[in-house]
Amino acid sequence: MLYRRIFQFFIIYFLFIGGLMLLKYSLGLSDYVIPAPSGMFHILTAEYHRYSLATLNTMTVAVIGQILSVIMAFIIGILGRQSTWFGSFIKVAAFNIQAYPIVALAPILFILLGDGFLTRLLIAAMICYFPVLLSVLGIMSKPVDDIEHFYRVTGRMRWQLEVKIRTFENLTQLTTVIAGSATLAMAGTIVGEFIAANAGIGYSIRIALYQSDMGKILIALFLIGITIAIYQAFLELLGAAVKRAWTGK
Amino acid sequence: MPLICDNIAFTYSGAERPLFTDVSFQLTTPGFHSFFGPSGVGKTSLAKIITGDIAGYSGRVSTAGLKTLLYSHNKERLPGWSGVDRHLTRVISPPMHAQKDELVEIFGLSDCITSRFDQLSMGQQNRVNLIRYLLQDCDLLIMDESLANVDELTRERIILAVKDMFPDRYFLYISHNVIEVSKFCDSILVFCNNGRIPQTVMIQGCNIRRGEDLSPTALDAAMLEIMNAV
Numbered sequence: 001m002l003y004r005r006i007f008q009f010f011i012i013y014f015l016f017i018g019g020l021m022l023l024k025y026s027l028g029l030s031d032y033v034i035p036a037p038s039g040m041f042h043i044l045t046a047e048y049h050r051y052s053l054a055t056l057n058t059m060t061v062a063v064i065g066q067i068l069s070v071i072m073a074f075i076i077g078i079l080g081r082q083s084t085w086f087g088s089f090i091k092v093a094a095f096n097i098q099a100y101p102i103v104a105l106a107p108i109l110f111i112l113l114g115d116g117f118l119t120r121l122l123i124a125a126m127i128c129y130f131p132v133l134l135s136v137l138g139i140m141s142k143p144v145d146d147i148e149h150f151y152r153v154t155g156r157m158r159w160q161l162e163v164k165i166r167t168f169e170n171l172t173q174l175t176t177v178i179a180g181s182a183t184l185a186m187a188g189t190i191v192g193e194f195i196a197a198n199a200g201i202g203y204s205i206r207i208a209l210y211q212s213d214m215g216k217i218l219i220a221l222f223l224i225g226i227t228i229a230i231y232q233a234f235l236e237l238l239g240a241a242v243k244r245a246w247t248g249k
Numbered sequence: 250m251p252l253i254c255d256n257i258a259f260t261y262s263g264a265e266r267p268l269f270t271d272v273s274f275q276l277t278t279p280g281f282h283s284f285f286g287p288s289g290v291g292k293t294s295l296a297k298i299i300t301g302d303i304a305g306y307s308g309r310v311s312t313a314g315l316k317t318l319l320y321s322h323n324k325e326r327l328p329g330w331s332g333v334d335r336h337l338t339r340v341i342s343p344p345m346h347a348q349k350d351e352l353v354e355i356f357g358l359s360d361c362i363t364s365r366f367d368q369l370s371m372g373q374q375n376r377v378n379l380i381r382y383l384l385q386d387c388d389l390l391i392m393d394e395s396l397a398n399v400d401e402l403t404r405e406r407i408i409l410a411v412k413d414m415f416p417d418r419y420f421l422y423i424s425h426n427v428i429e430v431s432k433f434c435d436s437i438l439v440f441c442n443n444g445r446i447p448q449t450v451m452i453q454g455c456n457i458r459r460g461e462d463l464s465p466t467a468l469d470a471a472m473l474e475i476m477n478a479v
Binding site: 146 | 327
């Protein structure tokens with residue numbers, strides 16, 4: 001799983017670089033617009049250490065943000081699963097709020113909370129929270145009748161058991177959604193850093209943009225991509241391990 | 250009278266015609282009773298009306314003599330996160346654990362009782378599901394094709410054992426097997442097809458128990474009566 005993810009990333013990244021080189025040499029663009037492969041290698045060796053630390057910084061924020069958003073999504077999803085007034089209210093609120101782009105709210109957070117760790121964390125959590133919430137709400141609101149019937153008619157159904165049954169029956173879907181939300185968390189953090197933060201790879205990209213340094217941006221993209229690929233593979237492996245332990249398959 | 254259904258009529262919302270009308274019957278003695286008839290005539294719907302799972306019908310259902318009514322069917326599953334025996338132990342009260350072990354033996358499940366539910370065959374799954382319902386505190390258990398996919402000999406062994414072990418309980422057995430219902434059931438409510446009036450007919454089955462001899466003439470008569478009614 002890990003090697004497949006990394007391999008897939010390399011294919012996509014180098015196809016993208018190949019496309020850029022094709023553009024550069026076919027249109028005769030200067031190294032200032034698109035650096036030559038040797039120039040990119042030079043930037044890589046020069047900036048590798050600093051950019052790696054910045055990427056790890058961003059990744060840490062994204063991981064914490066994702067954990068927070070998954071916990072929040074489960075709490076709200078479990079509370080909103082019932083067909084009561086409160087459950088319906090939560091569902092309607094979730095659908096309506098997620099329609100508003102979180103990125104548009106980011107400047108407000110930076111004004112209120114400054115450009116530090118907390119703002120980046122909040123933006124990351126908010127961006128990956130709603131897709132996870134919608135999936136969890138959908139899963140938790142849908143009864144698994146052929147299993148739940150017995151517990152209902154015999155008066156044994158408790159909310160914990162209901163949640164356990166629905167989680168177990170939709171484990172693959174939940175694992176996929178959580179692994180997929182890692183990309184959103186990373187994207188959210190980078191967007192936050194890009195807007196106003198003072199650390200992280202998004203901040204480094206912003207500086208590179210001000211310098212019009214395409215080489216630095218491409219190296220940053222490489223490090224972001226490889227980090228997300230490894231993290232997603234880790235989440236998929238974790239999901240597979242949980243599934244194997246729980247289902248015995 | 251423990252169970253009285255009087256002039257029950259039911260139409261599914263959006264349906265042009267009622268599923269059934271004027272269905273009346275009474276169950277006065279515990280034991281094995283049956284709903285029999287072709288698919289789609291309303292056996293399951295009537296069972297769910299009796300247990301209160303379906304509302305919006307007309308007529309009267311009186312279950313005054315029965316405290317707890319349970320409906321079980323053959324599509325039910327047990328959660329897959331642990332073995333079947335562990336699930337059964339959790340949902341059956343401790344004083345009934347000895348009975349559980351006895352039923353597991355009689356139902357022919359001893360070899361697979363530690364397996365997970367999805368590792369069992371369909372017949373084994375139905376038998377496991379039936380065991381957990383049998384060992385609940387209830388007065389009427391509706392078994393909607395609960396022994397589907399189980400071979401005939403095992404089905405016979407199971408029905409006779411259930412009749413022996415739970416003599417004071419009411420069972421409503423929904424089945425498509427005319428020999429089985431004629432042989433083991435007491436009252437058989439036959440649902441007629443093709444809009445015949447009346448839509449249901451109550452027929453007396455042979456209701457044999459363990460150790461009793463079955464009269465072939467009585468069985469033939471019951472089967473003939475059922476087939477004529479359908």
